[in-house]
Structures are given as structure tokens and as C-alpha cells.
Amino acid sequence: xxxxxxxxxxxxxxxxxxxxxxxxxxxxxxxxxxxxxxxxxxxxxxxxxxxxxxxxxxxxxxxxxxxxxxxxxxxxxxxxxxxxxxxxxxxxxxxxxxxxxxxxxxxxxxxxxxxxxxxxxxxxxxxxxxxxxxxxxxxxxxxxxxxxxxxxxxxxxxxxxxxxxxxxxxxxxxxxxxxxxxxxxxxxxxxxxxxxxxxxxxxxxxxxxxxxxxxxxxxxxxxxxxxxxxxxxxxxxxxxxxxxxxxxxxxxxxxxxxxxxxxxxxxxxxxxxxxxxxxxxxxxxx
Amino acid sequence: xxxxxxxxxxxxxxxxxxxxxxxxxxxxxxxxxxxxxxxxxxxxxxxxxxxxxxxxxxxxxxxxxxxxxxxxxxxxxxxxxxxxxxxxxxxxxxxxxxxxxxxxxxxxxxxxxxxxxxxxxxxxxxxxxxxxxxxxxxxxxxxxxxxxxxxxxxxxxxxxxxxxxxxxxxxxxxxxxxxxxxxxxxxxxxxxxxxxxxxxxxxxxxxxxxxxxxxxxxxxxxxxxxxxxxxxxxxxxxxxxxxxxxxxxxxxxxxxxxxxxxxxxxxxxxxxxxxxxxxxxxxxxxxxxxxxxxxxxxxxxxxxxxxxxxxxxxxxxxxxxxxxxxxxxxxxxxxxxxxxxxxxxx
Numbered sequence: 001x002x003x004x005x006x007x008x009x010x011x012x013x014x015x016x017x018x019x020x021x022x023x024x025x026x027x028x029x030x031x032x033x034x035x036x037x038x039x040x041x042x043x044x045x046x047x048x049x050x051x052x053x054x055x056x057x058x059x060x061x062x063x064x065x066x067x068x069x070x071x072x073x074x075x076x077x078x079x080x081x082x083x084x085x086x087x088x089x090x091x092x093x094x095x096x097x098x099x100x101x102x103x104x105x106x107x108x109x110x111x112x113x114x115x116x117x118x119x120x121x122x123x124x125x126x127x128x129x130x131x132x133x134x135x136x137x138x139x140x141x142x143x144x145x146x147x148x149x150x151x152x153x154x155x156x157x158x159x160x161x162x163x164x165x166x167x168x169x170x171x172x173x174x175x176x177x178x179x180x181x182x183x184x185x186x187x188x189x190x191x192x193x194x195x196x197x198x199x200x201x202x203x204x205x206x207x208x209x210x211x212x213x214x215x216x217x218x219x220x221x222x223x224x225x226x227x228x229x230x231x232x233x234x235x236x237x238x239x240x241x242x243x244x245x246x247x248x249x250x251x252x253x254x255x256x257x258x259x260x261x262x263x264x265x266x267x268x269x270x271x272x273x274x275x276x277x278x279x280x281x282x283x284x285x286x
Numbered sequence: 287x288x289x290x291x292x293x294x295x296x297x298x299x300x301x302x303x304x305x306x307x308x309x310x311x312x313x314x315x316x317x318x319x320x321x322x323x324x325x326x327x328x329x330x331x332x333x334x335x336x337x338x339x340x341x342x343x344x345x346x347x348x349x350x351x352x353x354x355x356x357x358x359x360x361x362x363x364x365x366x367x368x369x370x371x372x373x374x375x376x377x378x379x380x381x382x383x384x385x386x387x388x389x390x391x392x393x394x395x396x397x398x399x400x401x402x403x404x405x406x407x408x409x410x411x412x413x414x415x416x417x418x419x420x421x422x423x424x425x426x427x428x429x430x431x432x433x434x435x436x437x438x439x440x441x442x443x444x445x446x447x448x449x450x451x452x453x454x455x456x457x458x459x460x461x462x463x464x465x466x467x468x469x470x471x472x473x474x475x476x477x478x479x480x481x482x483x484x485x486x487x488x489x490x491x492x493x494x495x496x497x498x499x500x501x502x503x504x505x506x507x508x509x510x511x512x513x514x515x516x517x518x519x520x521x522x523x524x525x526x527x528x529x530x531x532x533x534x535x536x537x538x539x540x541x542x543x544x545x546x547x548x549x550x551x552x553x554x555x556x557x558x559x560x561x562x563x564x565x566x567x568x569x570x571x572x573x574x575x576x577x578x579x580x581x582x583x584x585x586x587x588x589x590x591x592x593x594x595x596x597x598x599x600x601x602x603x604x605x606x607x608x609x610x611x612x613x614x615x616x617x618x619x620x621x622x623x624x625x626x627x628x629x630x631x632x
Contacts, residue, residue, distance in 0.1 A: 032407055083594055089406040090352050091593050094549060097542045098589025105583030217538060221418060228411045262422040265415045272408050272415075273400055 003135070004251050010139035012246020013146035014208065016239050018201035018219070019226040020153065021194015023238040026227055027170050028187055029085050032092045035099035036198055036223055037216030043069040043199020044211040045107060048116045058121050062145075062203055069199020074192035081191070082184075100216045108213040115212045118203070142204055149197070154235050166190060222249075225268050294480065302478035311557065312467065319460055326455035332567040333462040334523050337469055339547045339559030341516035346545075347553035348477060349509045350489035351401060354410045354541050355417030356517055358397070359390040361535035362420055363518030366390075368437040368531040369430065377443040379526050383465065386522035387515045394514020398507040414538065421536030436532030440525065451527065458527040465523060466560075469516055474556055476512070485509055546589055 022036040043065040050056040050064055084095050120138060128135045157163040168176040169183045177183050202211070209219065222245065230241030245264065252263050318329055338360060345351040363386035369375075376382040400412045424431045431437055444450040449457045476482055488495035488502050496502045525531045534540065543566075551562025569588075573581040 026407070032410065080590070080594070087593070089410075090346070093352060093354070093410065094545060094589050095593040097545070098586040098593065101542075101582045101586025102590065103586075105580045105586065109580055109583070220538075221414065224411055224414075228407060258426050259422075262419055262426060265419040265422065269400065269412055269415045269419070272412055273403060 004254055008247030008250035010142045011250055012243035013143050014205045016242035017146050018198050019223040021197045022223050023227045024190050034096040037219050038103035039069050039195040040198040040202030041215040044202035044206040047118050047203035052119050065203035066196040066200040070192045070196030073195025077188050077191040104213050118206045229271050326459045330459045330462050330527050332563050333466050334520050336560040336563035337466045338520040339563050341513045342544055342548055343559045344513040348485045353413040355413030357536050357540040358417035358420050359514040359517035360521035362393055363390040364521035364525040364531045364535045367522035367525040368440045371442050372440045379445050383522045387519040390518020391511050391515030394511040398510035417536050440529045442526050462523050
């Protein structure tokens with residue numbers, strides 16, 4: 001029982017790191033990015049190549065996954081996404097679905113369609129046993145890293161100058177621009193950082209979520225649930241939504257293996273009908 | 287009738303006249319029965335895809351609702367048709383088709399209330415969620431649906447007790463084409479009616495549309511229901527012509543591909559879905575013969591390029607092509623419909 005809770009929290013934390021970038025970009029530019037999972041996949045494969053093939057230590061592989069994915073994100077943002085911000089939602093959806101299809105086929109071509117595993121160092125394998133609860137060391141590490149990241153993100157957004165610019169741009173893009181904030185640059189930075197986070201999440205999660213070319217399609221709905229249920233106006237909303245989703249998913253798979261996904265989709269639809277702006281959103285949102 | 291009412295009536299009547307281009311399109315469509323006897327399988331798929339895209343166009347092109355889960359209706363009716371035939375509840379295919387379509391329309395009616403609420407993102411999520419939910423349900427009740435193995439052992443009785451579904455797919459194709467044509471006629475009648483005009487106006491600006499007395503929500507519910515029914519008929523046709531139904535009828539890829547089909551052909555006019563389906567199937571066949579495994583890459587590539595070039599521009603080209611074909615038809619002295627004088631509907 002508590003093990004399920006523990007696994008659920010680890011899973012939820014992971015989902016949060018994966019989806020945090022999406023929630024910010026969506027809130028900031030009102031841009032529906034269905035290709036967010038592709039960046040997570042990029043991070044995962046990057047780690048696989050670095051750690052398994054080139055023999056880079058795991059502890060160095062994770063930050064490298066972040067850096068590489070952030071760089072990819074920045075390039076894509078400047079080269080392609082920039083042209084689509086002002087378009088209709090339909091165009092954005094088509095564009096990002098196209099990117100997803102391309103990434104799926106491209107990764108299949110380069111890496112093959114089989115599932116990939118990151119070699120985890122010996123020290124992280126196995127379990128702790130605390131008060132009769134089996135806690136896998138690796139999941140504990142995930143909770144630790146993701147927890148630190150969450151706190152860091154929250155501090156960065158609420159305390160730093162960049163964070164206040166970001167919040168201003170989310171609240172009202174036009175006024176922020178009028179005050180001399182370079183919204184485009186803020187957005188490019190955020191996009192790159194969010195992609196990097198997704199890449200880090202993909203690298204960390206390769207072990208738990210599984211990594212194969214269909215990753216962006218498989219988890220797209222989960223990221224969207226986190227964002228839609230959590231709302232896009234803060235970090236706390238998506239965070240709580242991720243934890244809830246993680247616990248519900250793990251518990252669902254454990255207690256009702258055949259109905260698990262069904263329950264989650266049902267809850268999502270009910271929440272969206274009940275509060276279209278998200279469970280934890282402020283009432284007045286654009 | 288008031289003066290304005292008469293104006294609208296004459297305007298609609300003028301627009302609704304059959305142009306030579308349309309007649310040529312359908313003559314050509316039915317001529318394929320004799321022109322390509324060896325290609326019935328892909329032709330059947332194209333006709334079904336065309337009907338499916340037509341149904342999406344009704345809500346996307348005419349009412350402006352973005353859906354990522356149109357496969358929900360397709361799949362529901364596909365399974366309904368399959369189960370009806372498998373357990374011999376309704377043997378007559380045409381009747382089973384109608385029942386399946388009605389089932390999908392009922393789903394459309396129920397889910398339309400969910401779609402009315404919220405922003406584009408909420409709509410995307412809800413439509414996608416409904417399709418995934420149904421897919422999970424079909425997977426869950428595998429004793430009925432066969433789960434991941436698909437619904438097997440379906441045998442479809444002859445149409446009207448006369449026309450058997452032969453192994454070459456000839457009768458199946460004619461059947462699909464006739465159904466497609468009937469559905470097209472209904473859709474055409476609908477979009478050229480005052481009802482269709484009101485849909486266009488509320489797509490343009492829901493607030494103003496309601497200010498001039500159009501019941502926005504009721505119109506959206508109606509068109510969503512009809513669209514669901516058409517998508518359902520397409521799904522039921524697929525099950526009936528292949529005598530098989532699998533979980534991928536609900537898949538996200540199916541809904542996403544459908545968007546591409548519609549975008550290729552152009553949204554907001556009825557032939558968009560049909561022309562898109564022809565081009566899409568042709569491209570898919572061609573690319574799949576070049577790179578069997580990675581054709582999805584080029585599908586994605588097409589989407590990205592179309593959006594980057596600008597959908598309006600692509601649609602502008604196809605509109606220009608249509609116009610020149612139209613002028614050609616007029617030049618040949620066929621019965622012509624003056625179109626330039628009418629105020630544009632959008």
C-alpha cells in the first residue's frame with residue numbers, strides 16, 4: 001500500500017518535470033505544443049547513447065541530457081516554432097503533430113524500434129527497507145532530484161528578476177511588452193529550459209516509463225492531462241496534478257490493471273467539465 | 287417572406303446549383319468502378335476515408351470545432367456494425383449501417399455537451415479523451431470485442447439479400463461509393479440551407495451570431511451529432527467491407543491522419559475531404575512503396591510544411607485550381623451558375 005504511494009509519488013514527480021515546460025509555454029504563449037514528448041524522448045535517447053555507448057558516467061549523463069535537449073529546443077524554437085505562435089490553434093496542433101510523427105519515424109530509423117534501457121550504476125539498484133516499506137533506491141533518487149528541481153523552479157519563478165518578467169509576460173503579454181520586457185526572448189529562454197527539463201525527465205524516466213520511438217505519442221496525453229488539470233498559471237497546480245495523476249495511475253495499474261487508463265481518462269474529462277480552466281487555476285484566466 | 291429573407295433564399299438557391307465541376311467529379315468517381323477494376327481495395331479505403339473526412343469538415347470547416355478524437359465515432363460504429371453482424375442481431379447490412387450510424391450520432395449528441403464548454407485546449411483534451419476511453423473500454427471487454435486481437439468471425443450478409451461482398455471487393459466498393467454519395471447529398475443539402483449559413487456565421491464570430499438571434503449552442507449540438515453519425519457510417523462501412531474490426535479504429539493516429547487529409551483537401555467546402563482522401567491515399571501508397579516503414583515521417587513532414595507555408599495559401603492554390611476548372615467548364619458551354627455576383631459567405 002505505502003509502496004504504491006511511494007512509487008506513485010516518484011512517478012508523479014517525474015511527470016511534473018516532464019510536463020513543467022509544457023505548462024509554462026502553454027500559459028505564456030497560449031501555444032499548444034503536442035510535440036513536448038519528443039523533447040523528452042530526445043533526452044532519453046541522448047542518455048542512452050552517452051551512457052551505454054560512450055561510457056559517460058550516469059551522473060554526468062543526466063545534466064548532459066538536459067543541456068543537449070535544451071539546445072535542441074532552442075534551435076527548434078528559433079527556427080520553426082517562432083513562425084507558428086501567431087497562428088490558430090488548429091495550425092499549432094497540426095504543426096506539432098507533424099513534428100511528433102517525424103520524430104517517431106526518425107528515431108525509429110536511427111535507433112531501431114526496440115525498447116532502450118539506460119544502464120544504471122550498481123549503487124542505485126536495489127531497495128531500502130524502511131519500516132517495512134520497500135523503496136527502490138532509483139525512485140528515491142528521482143524523488144530527490146525532482147523535488148529539488150521543483151523547489152528550484154518555484155524559487156526561480158517567484159524570487160528572481162527573470163521569474164518576475166516571466167510572470168508578467170504570462171499575465172499580460174501586451175502590457176509586459178509595453179514595459180520593455182522582451183517577451184520573445186523570455187519565451188525562447190523558457191522554451192529551451194522547459195525542453196531541457198523534459199529531456200532530463202526523459203533521461204531519468206527511461207527506466208520507469210520505458211523508452212521507445214512511440215514515447216511522444218504514448219505520453220502526450222499524460223502531459224496534456226497534467227497541464228489541463230493543473231492549469232497553466234502557476235507551478236503548484238501542475239505539480240499537484242502530476243502527483244495525483246502519478247498516484248492514481250500506479251494504484252490503478254495495481255488494483256485494476258485493465259481499467260486503469262479508463263479511470264484516468266474519465267477523471268480527466270470530469271475535471272475538465274467541472275473546471276474547464278483546471279482544478280487549481282485562478283478563476284480569471286485567459 | 288421579408289425582403290431580406292427572399293435575398294437569402296435566392297442567394298442560397300444560386301449557390302446550391304450543381305456546377306459542371308461537381309457533376310464531372312461524381313461521374314468520374316462512379317467511372318472508377320469500371321476504370322480501375324484491380325484497385326478496389328484502395329478505392330474502397332479512399333471512399334471510406336473521404337466520408338470520414340467529410341464528417342470532420344462539417345464540424346471543423348463549418349462550425350470551427352477542433353477535434354483530436356473523431357475516431358471515437360468511427361470506432362464505436364465500426365464495433366457496433368461488427369457486433370451486430372457477428373451475433374446476427376441485424377443481418378441486413380444497410381439496416382446495420384443505419385443503426386451503427388445512429389449509435390455514433392447518439393454518442394455525438396451526448397459528447398457535444400462536453401465539447402460546448404471550454405477553450406480549444408479543453409476541446410482537444412475532451413475529444414481525445416473520449417476516443418481513448420472508448421478504446422480502453424473495447425480493450426477491457428475483450429470477451430465481446432476480441433480485445434487486442436480484433437473482432438474476428440464477422441460475416442456480413444449480402445446487401446438487400448442480393449449483392450454478396452465478393453472477394454474482389456467490387457460490390458463492396460460500389461456499396462461504399464453509393465453510401466458516400468448519399469451522405470454527400472445530405473451534407474450538401476445541409477450546408478446550403480439557412481442552417482448551414484448560420485453555422486458559418488457562428489464559426490466567424492459566436493458572439494455576434496448569438497446577437498443576431500442564432501442559438502449557437504443548439505446549432506453546435508446539432509452539427510456535432512450529424513458529424514458523429516457520418517463518421518460512424520464511415521466506420522461501419524470499414525467493418526462491413528473488411529469483415530474485421532480492431533482496436534486501432536480508436537487510435538490517435540487515425541484522428542490525426544484525418545486532420546491531415548482534410549488540410550490537404552482544404553477545409554470549409556465539401557469536396558475538401560474527398561479530394562484530400564484521394565491525394566492522401568495516393569501519397570500513402572506511393573511513399574509506402576518507397577519506404578514501407580517510415581512513411582509516417584513524410585506524413586509528419588507534409589503537415590509541418592503545410593503549416594509553415596500557410597494553410598490559407600495552400601487552400602488558395604486549390605481554390606485557384608478549382609476556379610480555373612470551373613471556368614473551363616463554363617467555356618465548354620455547359621450549364622453555368624453565376625457565382626461572382628453573390629455576396630461571399632465568409
